[in-house]
Amino acid sequence: MTMMRRMMAGLIAVGAGLGLFALPATAQDSFPDRPIHAVIGFPAGSGADILGRYFAHALEVLAKQPVVVDNKPGATSNIAVRAVAEAKPDGYTILFVANSNMAGSRYLFKDLPFDTLKDFVPIASFAQITFVMVVGPNSPMNTLQDMTNHLKAKKESLYGYTNQTAQLASEYYKQLAGVDVKPVAYKSAGDTLRDLSDGTLDFVIMDGTFAAGQIQQGALKAIAVTTKERFPNWPNTPTIEQAGLANYDFAPWWGAYLPKGTPQPIVDKLQGLLLQIDNMKETADFLLTVGAFPTHDDSKMADARLKAELPKWEKLVKAAGIEPQ
């Protein structure tokens, strides 16, 4: 890959040299003058991929250069993070990534070949994902208080999860509510529906992308969202904090990062473009359909947000009893 990229860079340099006699200083002014690669650590077709592709497509329109999405799934997105950490810091390789990777991975894995704080520069944080606690449609539980009381009375209760972010959100709830529930791993949110509907699982915390449709169709019942604010599309669903658990705030969010050492003008230019996309009405509309909303955080704010979250992730991973691998 790097070979190909180097060859391509070489070709373009030769072309530029022959045709334009370009001076080095104009490289930043003319950015971008060739295709940009957006690296996503999820397989094509996943919810994260659809989100990433929306932004890649919008960026392509504004930047007037092709934006190629590179899906590099695997190892909880760490393969994608590694690829961008090792990429040339020229603004042509962008990482679209969730905070679970940038903030959480340092506590979930040992011996990672990169440091998410030292090896990256944030461009912006552009979307917050809504995670929601759901139960089956016929469950007698309607509020978070019902759930907590039920779990305190019941022995051997179970919750399902499909990724570590959701697992941590559930463990956070257990910790603050003082209940004991055993985790059950699932490959996809769809698989949990069956076990929720007959009460085998007491609850699942899942991302809004999948849940939105099922809740609207009455196949799932929403109890509360994990974020600080209510989700605009579900005005009647409280946050876990509003439902009685003080200080509960768990917000997965998406950001764009560049390798450390990218020239500041290029970071600024990409930041401007991404925030411009984030401010468009159609972006907000699109994000609502996948259970998310725009966050408008620039490079500095994204950096501050990430650093502020580190202690919380460390505490949560320890409390959940997850051994770093």
Added chain:
Amino acid sequence: MLETSVAGLIHGFGIALMPQNLLWCFIGVLVGNMIGVLPGLGVLSAVSILLPLTFGMDPVPAVLMIAGIFYGAQYGGAICSILLNLPCHPPHAVTCLDGFPLTKQGKGGVALGITIMGALFGAGFGIMQMIVLAPYIARIAYSFGAAEITTLMLFGLLAGSTLAKGSPLKGVAMTILGLLLGLVGQDINSGSGFPRFTFGLLDLDDGIELVALSLGLFGIAEFLRSVNNTPAVNTAYTNIRMRDLRPSKADMKLAAMPILRGTLIGSLCSLVPGTGPTIASFVAYAAEKKVSKTPERFGQGAIEGVAAPEASTHSSVQGDFIPTMSLGIPGDAAMALLLGALIIHGITPGPKLIVEHPDIFWGLIASFWIGNIMLVVLNVPLIGIWVKMLMVPYRFLFPSALFFICIGVFAAKNTLFDVGTTLVFGVVGYVLLLLRFEPAPMLLGFILGPRLEDNFRRALTLAHGDIGTFVERPISAVFLGLCVALLAMQFWVRFKKPRLPAPDGVPSQALE
């Protein structure tokens, strides 16, 4: 109920036959068909590349096109399996077993013809099933929990270890090897995601890539075997006359029942969550070998061994749309992508889709018919051209195939690591071929193993550690009973009959 379905279908044809929708449906099946012929280059990457294109389109043509790519690719998938022993897509790996021997006998065109017939029949049945069963599907899908899927996988493994020709013992050994390979990667059930057999390599955290494994074991291994026999290969493979291309009456008669059985198996598999077309085609092949009066012909070029799995794949692919469209639960990654496309257009897949968006649901079903007929029209004249491809000297054909394999494997996850994996398994597969070990049961173990483990452990957690759950649940108990019956039958046959000499007199029996 049926009346509303017929009315709906007529409405759907009205939608699907609108020029704009017809055009996008055609583009979808054409792109799909071409992708299907290229090894490894998957439906997923094709659809995800085209997905942003659909952002600006109306939802109906967008969905018709994406669906067209998905089922169109299955038509192309069998071509390289039969002609070159290259399973371009995992569901067609099992087609290699008899398809390639048929090609060596100069009957590659016949095999392709039978494939298209099986495909049309299987797909047609799958579509009918979707029309009739969609309203009832929720109950069937919901009756399969972790315990039921566990015992179903166990049954599949037992039935599948007999896929191999020759020694059953070697078949079992290869299945177990496949199970072991399936263990590689993060153990998601442990909560901490403990990495198993990854040797500290991040690239192995998600396990071995299925596309890399199947292309290596079948395609590369066959390539390595052929390079040592170039003269023999050249005359044997390319000696095809035009009149050999059409299936004879006898062939059709042989293939009729296998197509029917394969179709039924495929449609059943599509109803069980988590069993896609790959499992369907393997099961269909195993079943066909079991019911055959002449099982020794399998692996030597039995037309039934091509007809059944192909019909099964196609009926399962069409059936796969049912849970996606009627429950909003995608059966596999490609269906998840279709679901994503619907969500982007503000359409919520789920039980109310048929009522709320009849244009999409019935338009899609009508377009299945139209698309499948387009595919047959496209593919029948092409058979002659595909078979002619074999006349390209092997010193050009195989390097080009190798080139496409590498591109396809690379495209699956955008990583060179998988290209290396393919080459390693190519060498492994070649050594196994020399030792007369069959790769098919290994692939089956690799596909079923992780699902077996995943569901077994989940079933036990859900039952709070009580292993009795597998017997107490009726569907699960039935599958366990079938496992026992299958084992008993094997022993019965072994003890009752004296051992038959191997059909081709190979020393494989002597090795036991």
